[in-house]
Amino acid sequence: MTRRTHIVGAGIAGLSAALAVTADGNDAVVYEAAPQPGGRCRTLQPVDGFIHDNGTHVLFTANAHAINLLKAIGARGRWFEPEPQGLPLYDGRTGEMQHVGLSPWSWLLPSRRPQGLTLPDLARILRLVFTAKDRPVASLIGNRPIMDSLIEPLTVAVLNTPAAQASSQRLACALRKLLRPGAGRLLVARNGLSEDLIEPAVATLEARGASIVTGQRLRMLLTSHERVIGLALTDRTVMLGPDDRVILALPPYEVQRLLPALPVPTSFEPILNVHYRMPGLANPRFIGFTGTLAQWALIRPTHVSVTVSAADAVVDQNASDVAERIWREVVPALRGLGLDATSGRQPETRVVKEKRATIRQAAEVLPQPPLQPLANLALAGDWLGSLPATIESAVMAGEQAAFILRHARCTRPSVPRDRPLKTEDAA
Ligand SMILES: Cc1cc2nc3c(=O)[nH]c(=O)nc-3n(C[C@H](O)[C@H](O)[C@H](O)COP(=O)(O)OP(=O)(O)OC[C@H]3O[C@@H](n4cnc5c(N)ncnc54)[C@H](O)[C@@H]3O)c2cc1C
Incomplete structure (x- = not known):
């Protein structure tokens, strides 16, 4: 049977x-x-034609199972590395843009080193990577400049939980994988989550005789x-x-x-995404922010999507106030990339609040x-x-x-x- x-x-x-x-x-x-299929990983397709993902999703080349799944559904080529020269990080306080390598090996090049990184910091990062006891990430690093330039953004991006509470052991699992050469390349879907991940998965399943109801x-x-x-x-x-x-x-x-x-x-943590409908860049770019509410921005040809992870502090605030604040924060960085963006001219905006974006990944x-x-x-x-x-x-x-x-x-x-x-x- x-x-x-x-x-x-x-x-x-x-x-x-x-x-x-x-x-x-x-x-x-x-x-x-x-x-529609896809769950938290989906593209929103409203009738007004402003199509965007619910929130930007990135993969690392270290994510072997996800990469193999992409290969199995014929979609590996749809995910590409927007920032092969290191991740641009825009400091909202100084207006400076710096490039940071995600793989520790890339830090051998001074131009890819996180700001403020010292030898004692490397020792602390090693302690974090090989931590035996689960502790909040921030308690292992201490109050040092790299908290701001590397550890907090990385922790919030990976665990969607602030470093003051986040589990060092969970973060260490991800960091150990990034240690492998070639593992720290950041990938995004070229066109969107549904087109580049969910639809190829569904098509593969249907070709194998499975049905999705x-x-x-x-x-x-x-x-x-x-x-x-x-x-x-x-x-x-x-x-x-x-x-x-x-x-x-x-x-x-x-x-x-x-x-x-x-x-x-x-317990859960929210993620808030703000999408601005505007002419972007033919080749998508991905930039990080420090010293601002905005954390990451993905610039696609037709819109700019800004992510705020671990967004507890703002998720219940008025959406248009938050979107306005974030717009003001990202305008200088967008102008730096050659986009026509001015603080007083905010494009059509959509705010997506995922209140239970992930479980809260605290050190417990x-x-x-x-x-x-x-x-x-x-x-x-x-x-x-x-x-x-x-x-x-x-x-x-x-x-x-x-x-x-x-x-x-x-x-x-x-x-x-x-x-x-x-x-x-x-x-
Ligand atoms: C805004 C945002 C940004 C993110 N960014 C990243 C990132 O950059 N990189 C990354 O790796 N991960 C990211 N994540 C996390 C990632 O989206 C999730 O880890 C992943 O999608 C979880 O998949 P899942 O199948 O476990 O759960 P879900 O996607 O939640 O799937 C569960 C499915 O079950 C359905 N369902 C619920 N109840 C029922 C029911 N009773 N009967 C039938 N169906 C039901 C739901 O509709 C849903 O489709 C992000 C998440 C969010 C929300």
Whole structure:
């Protein structure tokens, strides 16, 4: 009998799980609550034609699983390095632009060194990279100039949590990978997340016979004897075959709603993105900011997207006030790149607030559920495990869930499938 894997959630973790399942020739179907796949990694396509990603996403060449996924879906060539000469960092206090290498090896060149980097700083960074005990990142570095020019921007970009609280061990996982030669190249999608990642993934899945069903929210898991026997979706109930499996590729709060006994992380950090519709640059550029609310700007041909991660302090403020402030901050840097930008002429603007952009990755033990809480069900999602919650961890979690179920002995039901559900099972 055919074994089908039912995957709930068409974010990166769900798509990665489906790709892993179908790579072996197995059957998969993906159910997604939203009208489009992609989850937190998506392009917004409003009717007014101002098309942009929900928020800028970057990958590093160190993200081996994500890069392999791009290759598997034929999309590696769509991700390119906008700043091969080192990341331009604009200091909003002095108006100076500096280039910083992301790989520590590039710091051998004085022109790529983070401002204020000294030998004792290198020793501190090494302590951070090989830290045995989890501590807040800032407590390992101390109050030094590189906090501002390197550590805080890097921590917030990777962990979406301020360095004063962020987990040194999670950051160290990412930094150790950046140590490998060639691993510190920063990549962005040439046209956008949907076109360069989600659509190629969906096309690959469909070519393998898998289907992605959007607009279907999993309302309830139907269970019996520690197995899932059915999925109650928005407008249908799917009953499972005896060999069928389920992967829940969902955010932690959805997992907890469906399986309330499971421990999951409950604190989150927001990311705010402001998109300015204006003529940009044919070849996209990516610049960082220090000393400003703005942290990163991606300049695309038709718009400029500015990111504020760990945005707790501003996420509840009036969106147009925040957008106005950020516009004033980024104008000098945009002018420096040759763009026609003036403080008094703010272009059409859209603000996207992702209030639960990632889990809060503080230096503390985060609640974690078992990866296979029911005999034929595994969990996936960027929040599982101890790596930074990113595209890379979402891809890895999807692959891991597929692996677990492939090798699990999924106990078959000991009662006939047409047995009526017990109400407590179905609740
Ligand atoms: C603004 C922003 C910027 C980011 N920048 C970066 C970056 O630069 N680099 C990086 O690597 N990562 C970045 N991330 C993180 C990255 O987006 C996530 O790690 C990744 O997308 C998580 O994928 P996921 O599949 O685990 O979760 P999600 O994307 O949340 O996917 C879960 C899916 O499940 C669906 N769903 C929820 N409930 C149900 C239900 N009951 N039934 C059916 N479907 C349901 C959701 O609609 C969603 O599609 C960023 C995130 C944000 C928000």
